[in-house]
Amino acid sequence: MVLVEVRWHGRGGQGIVTVSRILAQAALLDGKYAQSFPEFGPERRGAPVTGYTRISDEPILIHSQIYNPNIVVVVDPTLIGKVDVIRGLSPKGLVVAHASRGPDELKKILGVSDVSVYTVDAMKIALEVLGRPIYNTAMLGALLKAYPLVTMDSLVKVIRERFPGAVGEKNVAAIKRAYEEAIGVE
């Protein structure tokens, strides 16, 4: 795999840094090279925040921010329309969004054509599986459905290590359900 660059959009407190790091750690288990870093700023709860993940088969030399991501993951649905989530998205790129509406509709809202769009109702999954409105990990499942960036095995392993016990199992269940339920259009 050549270098893949992912940009995460969410709000302070939604676990953007955590989810970006989990993805990087899973890539590491797959024997790949990875970088995970936040958009450095005074992180405040509720304010729009950005996280970045780079994954590659080769050692990653670059240390600048990501300007032309291959993949954008929108964790917080309320950001669409407020933040330019597709800024710099590379041609034939991919958007994975938390949304109750379908990918066709989102594609129209975003005004994109040469981009694949996937959506999943992560809030519904989080409430039903975790019993709490924490939907960052579910977005990892949707991401994997859209693009096999890391293996599900590695992802599950990292989740179980990061959240030992019942919490980990619930997160694994949320990821797997999001993987099943995410739908996309090319």
Added chain:
Amino acid sequence: MVIFMAKVMGLTGNEAIAYAVKQCNVDVVAAYPITPQTVMVEVISEYIYNGEMDAEFICVESEHSAMSACIGASLAGARVFTGTASQGLALMHEMLYIASGLRCPIVMGVANRALSAPLNIHGDHSDMMGSRDCGWIQIYAENVQEAYDWTIQAFKIAEDPRVLLPVSVNIDGFILSHCVENVFVLEDDVVARFLPPRKPLITIDPTNPITVGAMCLPDYYFEVKFQQFQTLNESLKVIREVTKEYESLSGRKYDVLEAYAMEDAEAAILCIGSTAGTAKEVAKGLRREGKKVGVVKLWVYRPFPQEDLIKALGDVKALAVLDRAFSFGAPFNALCSDVISTLYKYRKDIRVFNCVYGLGGRDITPMEIRGIFEETLEIADTGRLKEYVRFIGVRE
């Protein structure tokens, strides 16, 4: 060559340094938390609390006190670590000179950050460049792996009886301190064999009293400082020896500097820290286009590796030196001044221009670096310099 099995971990720069410190069997850590170093000492304090690390953590009321406590512990024979950044390093300033003057082999992790005013918590090199003449060995890491590797090597270098000087391991604030990357870590026993417990030559000991830090008048001060000056300059030899030994057990090659694609380069960028990685990536692309460009990255900034630099530059015609800090009022900024002084000393005629970039955490993009390379190539071609100092991306 025996390469020991290594495991890979995903660590931030701060975590990697903390992990190395744990493996180095440090006795005393005295530190004060400051962004972006905070996690570095937080993790160390967790290790100590959990019993994973048998060390004394001294919570101090300021960085001035942190370095003071480190000096005392180091003189008593302990292996000592501290970490800081920015204003914290500035507050330590006078104690930095005492640590080196009293020949304390302290290792300090610095998550480089801008200096106030105006207040800024992001990465640049203003803090350490402001202390560049403090007599410490100063090492800059390009990535998280290097931060880990240099921290372990730093103790070996510092404690060598031919050196006995403090070492700072610098990582770019946030860019490395908060970035998770693959880190191949050594097994604990491998580190323990590489770095046996410290054997100090002389310690402060109530049963065998000596005087440390006494007044030294004009009749002797110059000689004492000259001794320190010579020792720092000669430490390059020890640094290289340590990197060779480290390579034999890690498989990772270090030196005082890294020359990337320099063999037949006509134009080059010289820089320190994480930017070197981005520059190498851009150079790789330009090489594919047939452009003869290279990158020189200094690992060791103090003592300045003059001969190695001349060798690395080879037949380069034009060179851009990237500074991530201002030297206010100076003809060139710190790194570039040192490069130009070295070229003068060795009568090497290279067109050099200085680029100031990335102050206060401003990102340096691959496109900007490509622009610098293209300008350097043009200068190599025409032999004409347009400006001596440029400021990358600053708005009018």
Added chain:
Amino acid sequence: MSETGRKMGWKELPIGGYLLEPGSSMKYKTGDWRAFRPIIDQKKCVNCLLCWIYCPDGAIIRLEKNVDVNYDYCKGCGICANECPVKCISMVEEKW
């Protein structure tokens, strides 16, 4: 570090300006800094030891029944004369 004799070069000096011999400051006779010499009138002295307490250099010597001055180290500051309750210490100009 004596002001006379051969001075050591940088290669011979212990590191960091350390003084490896404890109490070597005794070799530094500071008595020659003195401009005024304290002279104790032993007849008037009541051996109250106030001069011994106040002397900043420890240059007052306690004897069996009285005190004396260690002129090797007394810098002639005159604090002893100032503090003496019976005014038995006079400061006399040094003549060379």
